[in-house]
Amino acid sequence: MWGDSLLLAALAFFGASFAGLATQLRSGNALTRRAVASAMLNSGLIGSIIALLGYRTFAEDLPYLMGMSLLAGIGGATILDFALLLLKRRMGIIIRIEQDKGE
Numbered sequence: 001m002w003g004d005s006l007l008l009a010a011l012a013f014f015g016a017s018f019a020g021l022a023t024q025l026r027s028g029n030a031l032t033r034r035a036v037a038s039a040m041l042n043s044g045l046i047g048s049i050i051a052l053l054g055y056r057t058f059a060e061d062l063p064y065l066m067g068m069s070l071l072a073g074i075g076g077a078t079i080l081d082f083a084l085l086l087l088k089r090r091m092g093i094i095i096r097i098e099q100d101k102g103e
Helices: 002-027 033-058 062-091
Strands: none
Touching: 002 033, 002 062, 033 062
């Protein structure tokens, strides 16, 4: 049972991470290595978590479970960005990241 659920979680991570990347590409934000890695890791982990949580209930309908995981990957990055925006507004936090231009 563990082997099957971990394989499913790995597949969900792979698929959901690319779904998160697609969401990042559609957003029109600047594509940096950090932004791409963050979108892929966040979405992949959310997809894996959904797959692991739903495995016991939906073990007989794996395509449905994978579909839920991929949709979670698409929405995961968006929901995380929205939650962080709300948190920053509520707490009055302003975060600025300045990069050294190599001067």
